[in-house]
Amino acid sequence: MAKQIKVSLIGNPNTGKTSVFNLLTGLNQRVGNYPGITVEKKEGVCKLNNGTKAHILDLPGTYSLNASSLDENVVIEVLLNKKNKYFPDVAVVVTDVENLKRNLLLFTQIKDLEIPTILVINMADRMSRKGISLDIPTLEKELDTKIALISARKEQGIEQLKKCIEQYATLSQAPCLDPLSFEPDYFSRLQKAFPNQSLYKLWLVITQDVNFRKVNKQEITIDPDFKIKTESELKRLQQKETIKRYQFINAVLKKGFTIDKSTATGFSAQLDEILTHKVFGYIIFFMILLLIFQAIYGWTSYPMDLIDEGFAWLSETAKANLPSGPFVDLITDGIIPGLGGVVIFIPQIAFLFLLISILEESGYMSRVVFLMDRLMRKFGLSGKSVVPLISGTACAIPAVMATRNIENWKERLITILVVPFTTCAARLPVYLIIISLVIPDEKIGWVFGYQSLTLMFLYLLGFITAVGSAWLLNKILKIKSKSYFVVEMPGYKVPLFKNVAINVIEKTKAFVFDAGKIILAISIVLWVLASFGPNDKFNKAEETVTQQYNDLSEEELENKIASHKLEYSFIGYAGKAIEPIVAPLGYDWKIGIGIISSFAAREVFVGTLATIYSVGSDDEGTIKNKMASEVNLVTGGPLFNLASGLSLLLFYAFAMQCMSTLAIVKRETNGWKWPTIQLVSMSALAYVAALIIYQILK
Amino acid sequence: MKTTIATLRRGQRALIKEITSDNIPLKLLEMGCLPGNEVKLVRTAPFECPMYLVVNGSHLAIRKEIAAQIEVQII
Numbered sequence: 002m003a004k005q006i007k008v009s010l011i012g013n014p015n016t017g018k019t020s021v022f023n024l025l026t027g028l029n030q031r032v033g034n035y036p037g038i039t040v041e042k043k044e045g046v047c048k049l050n051n052g053t054k055a056h057i058l059d060l061p062g063t064y065s066l067n068a069s070s071l072d073e074n075v076v077i078e079v080l081l082n083k084k085n086k087y088f089p090d091v092a093v094v095v096t097d098v099e100n101l102k103r104n105l106l107l108f109t110q111i112k113d114l115e116i117p118t119i120l121v122i123n124m125a126d127r128m129s130r131k132g133i134s135l136d137i138p139t140l141e142k143e144l145d146t147k148i149a150l151i152s153a154r155k156e157q158g159i160e161q162l163k164k165c166i167e168q169y170a171t172l173s174q175a176p177c178l179d180p181l182s183f184e185p186d187y188f189s190r191l192q193k194a195f196p197n198q199s200l201y202k203l204w205l206v207i208t209q210d211v212n213f214r215k216v217n218k219q220e221i222t223i224d225p226d227f228k229i230k231t232e233s234e235l236k237r238l239q240q241k242e243t244i245k246r247y248q249f250i251n252a253v254l255k256k257g258f259t260i261d262k263s264t265a266t267g268f269s270a271q272l273d274e275i276l277t278h279k280v281f282g283y284i285i286f287f288m289i290l291l292l293i294f295q296a297i298y299g300w301t302s303y304p305m306d307l308i309d310e311g312f313a314w315l316s317e318t319a320k321a322n323l324p325s326g327p328f329v330d331l332i333t334d335g336i337i338p339g340l341g342g343v344v345i346f347i348p349q350i351a352f353l354f355l356l357i358s359i360l361e362e363s364g365y366m367s368r369v370v371f372l373m374d375r376l377m378r379k380f381g382l383s384g385k386s387v388v389p390l391i392s393g394t395a396c397a398i399p400a401v402m403a404t405r406n407i408e409n410w411k412e413r414l415i416t417i418l419v420v421p422f423t424t425c426a427a428r429l430p431v432y433l434i435i436i437s438l439v440i441p442d443e444k445i446g447w448v449f450g451y452q453s454l455t456l457m458f459l460y461l462l463g464f465i466t467a468v469g470s471a472w473l474l475n476k477i478l479k480i481k482s483k484s485y486f487v488v489e490m491p492g493y494k495v496p497l498f499k500n501v502a503i504n505v506i507e508k509t510k511a512f513v514f515d516a517g518k519i520i521l522a523i524s525i526v527l528w529v530l531a532s533f534g535p536n537d538k539f540n541k542a543e544e545t546v547t548q549q550y551n552d553l554s555e556e557e558l559e560n561k562i563a564s565h566k567l568e569y570s571f572i573g574y575a576g577k578a579i580e581p582i583v584a585p586l587g588y589d590w591k592i593g594i595g596i597i598s599s600f601a602a603r604e605v606f607v608g609t610l611a612t613i614y615s616v617g618s619d620d621e622g623t624i625k626n627k628m629a630s631e632v633n634l635v636t637g638g639p640l641f642n643l644a645s646g647l648s649l650l651l652f653y654a655f656a657m658q659c660m661s662t663l664a665i666v667k668r669e670t671n672g673w674k675w676p677t678i679q680l681v682s683m684s685a686l687a688y689v690a691a692l693i694i695y696q697i698l699k
Numbered sequence: 700m701k702t703t704i705a706t707l708r709r710g711q712r713a714l715i716k717e718i719t720s721d722n723i724p725l726k727l728l729e730m731g732c733l734p735g736n737e738v739k740l741v742r743t744a745p746f747e748c749p750m751y752l753v754v755n756g757s758h759l760a761i762r763k764e765i766a767a768q769i770e771v772q773i774i
Contacts, residue, residue: 065729103731103757233721240718243728247755269758270741279745371760374749384749408724485724486765490751490758 006055007087008047008166009079011111012095013104014062015364015491017123020153021095022059023499025162032507042075049167050160058087064103066110067208067239072405074209080114081205091117091169093162098124099131099492101258105144105250106243109177112146113201117172119147119165126152132261140257145173154497178249180204183242208235269364269492276368286369290391293356297395297426301348308348312341331528338608339524343517346396346604349426351509353395357388358504362496370488380468381475382419383412383486390416390467393423394460396512397662401669408485415474417669418679421662422467422655424460427604431653432459434607438628439646455650462654523601527609530572538569586652586688587645587695589633599658606653636699644698648691656687704750705767707740713771714738715754722768731755738771 010025012018022030026045043059060079061072079087092111096104101122112118122135141148147165151158180188180200192200275281316337323329360366366388374384385407392400400420407413424432433456440452534540542565550561567573575597576590583593595609610628631640657663663676670676700706707713715736718728732738732754741751741758748763 064726067725067729100756102755103729106729236721236725239725240728240733243725244733247731247733273741273751277742277744277751367760371749371751372744374760374762375744375746408726485726486749486760486762487724487726487730488749488760489730490760492758 004053006049006053006166006169007090008055008057009087009089009092010057010059010095011076011080011092011107012062012121013064013097013100013107015489016062016095016097016100016104017153018062018095019059020497020500021093021121021123021151021162022057023503024153024156024159025055025057028503030503032511047163047166049163051167053167055163055166058089063107065107065243066205070405070408077205077209080111080116081202081209089116091119091166091172093119093121093166095121095123098122098128098133098135102247102250102254105253106246108144109246109249110201112144113176113178113180114205115174115176115199117146117169117174119149119162119169119172120144121149121151121162123151123153125150125158126155134259134261136257140253143253143256144177145175147172154494176201178245180242183245184238187238208239272493273368273490276365277371282368282372286372289360293353293391294394296352296356297349298429301352304348305345308345309341312337312344316341327532330532331525335525335528336521339521340517343513343521346426347509347513350395350512351505353392354399354505354508355501357392358501358508359496362494362500364491364493367488367490371490374486380471381412381415381478382468382471383407383409383416384488385486386412386416389420390423390464393420393425393467395426397421397423397425397659398512398665399508401662401665404669408487409482411475411478411480411482414480414670414675415471415478417666418474418675419467419471421657421659421679421683422463422470424463424654425603425659427602427659428459428463428653430604431599431606432456432650434610434625434628435641435646435649438625438641439643459650459654466655523598523605524608527572527598527605530575531567531570534566534570535574536569539566542566542569584635585695586691587633587648587699589631589640591631592640592649596652596656596658599653599656601658601660603653603658644695647698648695651694652687652691654687655683655690657683702771702773703767704738704740704752704761704769704771705747705763707738707771707773709740709742711773712737712739713773716770716772718769723765727759727761727765730757730759732769737774738769 010018010022022043022045025047029047030043030045032041032043041061045057045059047055047057049055058079060076063073063076066077066080079085080089080092082088092114094104094108094111096108108118108120120140128134135150137148137150147168149158149162149165151162153159181192188200188204191203195203276285316333319329319337320333323332357366360369369387370384372384373387377384377386386404389400389403392403397420400423401417404413404416404420407416436452436455440455442450442452444450445454538545543562546558546562546565550558553561572594573590576594579593579597580590583590583596588596591610595606598609599606628641629639632638633640633645657680663680666676666679667673702713704713715732715734715738717734718732723732736755739753741753743750749760750763750766751758751760752766
């Protein structure tokens with residue numbers, strides 16, 4: 002068997018680390034999570050020329066080993082613990098030639114861990130434009146390692162990098178700096194106490210102990226005498242360390258790095274003049290937002306219709322060609338429509354991820370953060386909350402995960418709590434069918450129809466509620482946290498197609514599988530509950546109905562039997578049981594079932610109604626007709642009128658009806674406290690709002 | 700009044716004199732916001748917050764209250 006090399010890919014954010022990873026591994030990569038935490042783990046395999054396989058682990062982007070976030074802490078866990086499954090044979094540190102000085106800070110830290118460390122200097126294609134020249138042999142000598150000068154954009158230099166990885170065993174493992182130079186007093190005491198340990202590793206364990214208190218200490222145990230008591234003492238030492246490292250780096254770069262500013266061009270600076278302008282910057286941002294919404298709700302309707310029809314056809318074909326029986330029913334009425342409910346969101350989700358990853362890759366997202374921070378802070382949010390709030394219009398799950406780079410815990414928590422108010426794609430089918438039922442299809446003036454205005458109002462309502470409740474939470478929550486806010490403004494770059502494509506595919510896949518599992522499970526449970534009943538009223542439905550109505554056509558009879566069965570099925574009884582609770586909102590037991598099943602996922606609503614109103618396919622036209630002819634048994638009028646329709650719309654706008662979101666909030670906030678608060682308060686708000694509007698309008 | 704990054708005018712350059720406060724995030728120091736380094740205020744968002752700086756070759760944005768804790772000397 003060929004020998005395998007374990008490689009860790011490390012680097013600051015915005016250095017093109019992911020491009021290097023994609024180039025080395027191609028599509029031969031896997032995305033998962035580190036055990037127990039939700040930090041994304043990317044692994045891939047790269048075949049080297051001598052037949053060896055390199056297992057490459059793409060570690061989260063970090064500015065240093067002084068980790069302050071969960072993502073960054075993973076890097077330390079992997080590099081510090083030799084027993085870790087991922088502990089590398091060789092570390093590859095990716096740097097950007099334009100920010101070499103800052104990027105080398107991390108390099109010196111990794112090198113000091115006494116791991117063979119290859120330095121990759123990326124974006125070599127920008128050197129001439131920026132007037133940069135490098136003396137690679139000198140730099141290699143000063144930094145005591147091999148350097149690969151590459152351009153991931155032009156796909157140059159990768160072979161050289163592969164060769165460096167192949168020959169990792171020849172690399173020096175000597176550290177760059179001696180920790181004694183940071184602060185002789187403290188570190189010499191530490192060395193005396195643990196003469197056999199690497200001083201820098203000891204130091205990292207101590208710093209992690211102050212920040213996280215949970216690093217795996219199997220290898221090194223620290224005497225309490227050396228624990229640093231206060232954060233400010235720790236910071237003082239870390240500041241000294243940082244200064245010493247920069248002194249070392251400056252000395253190295255003086256010998257091997259020259260920049261001729263006269264030949265440098267400032268393309269990014271000129272773009273910033275417009276894109277971060279006090280007036281134009283905002284206009285451009287709102288134009289981009291409009292474009293995103295148009296893309297998600299306009300352009301994706303064609304593929305979505307196709308998917309919808311495709312699944313209806315699949316279900317029908319299966320029905321026609323498979324022998325009938327309960328198992329086939331489960332497939333045709335439970336699983337296929339259930340899967341269709343997930344797949345239908347793929348175009349929207351993929352489009353949103355596409356646009357967001359283009360904006361992120363180009364460097365524009367940091368400018369949005371810069372423009373919006375002041376405004377968002379008024380509501381207890383951060384400029385960095387803008388991305389989650391935009392993502393939330395597709396799906397709250399990636400939105401909650403996108404809050405990770407908000408440094409301030411209070412701002413991050415508030416963002417997580419309010420994001421589910423934004424109108425996600427799953428609410429759309431519910432909104433569309435109810436709007437078409439209760440809002441007249443008429444126009445005010447020439448352009449605006451009542452129906453589209455209602456839809457726009459619902460989007461605005463979601464956003465206003467999110468921001469308003471953020472403001473309220475900011476007043477209520479007593480969490481002390483410092484105003485940590487540092488955003489790097491990377492130079493503008495044309496996004497690399499390969500990076501964007503891989504990102505879209507991975508994110509969409511994750512959504513489909515995560516949400517898919519739950520939706521699939523719910524649709525099976527629903528189907529079982531609707532297909533079996535506790536007593537004879539259910540089992541003898543066919544006889545009862547046939548006796549009652551003997552003059553109906555076969556098709557009408559079948560529909561009658563189905564709805565009779567439903568009424569006396571398990572789910573029918575459950576619906577009847579909750580009817581007293583939902584009656585004040587203007588709903589009957591059938592809508593009650595729709596709402597209950599929606600607590601798993603909102604998009605289940607239309608499918609549930611389809612089952613309940615005994616319509617075979619999910620075709621909205623027929624469900625709509627059925628719904629329009631439903632009668633409210635109390636008032637005698639139509640069940641879906643303006644009052645009950647608006648009440649339903651408000652209920653869906655406010656209620657926390659998504660198990661997947663609750664699960665992800667639980668993971669991101671480390672406990673059931675916040676998701677429970679979210680579920681209870683949002684649902685209470687939904688109930689009260691729906692109650693008020695129905696009681697006023699009825 | 701002390702001269703800090705928060706009191707710089709647009710386009711003005713200065714040298715960082717001292718960073719003493721515990722409130723300065725370590726990340727800022729790691730990005731090169733250290734005594735002796737040059738800082739330039741590129742622009743600010745409306746109401747002067749956040750502030751867009753170039754420090755040590757890094758382009759970054761920080762909030763005004765942090766900028767107000769970094770003492771500088773205008774050059």
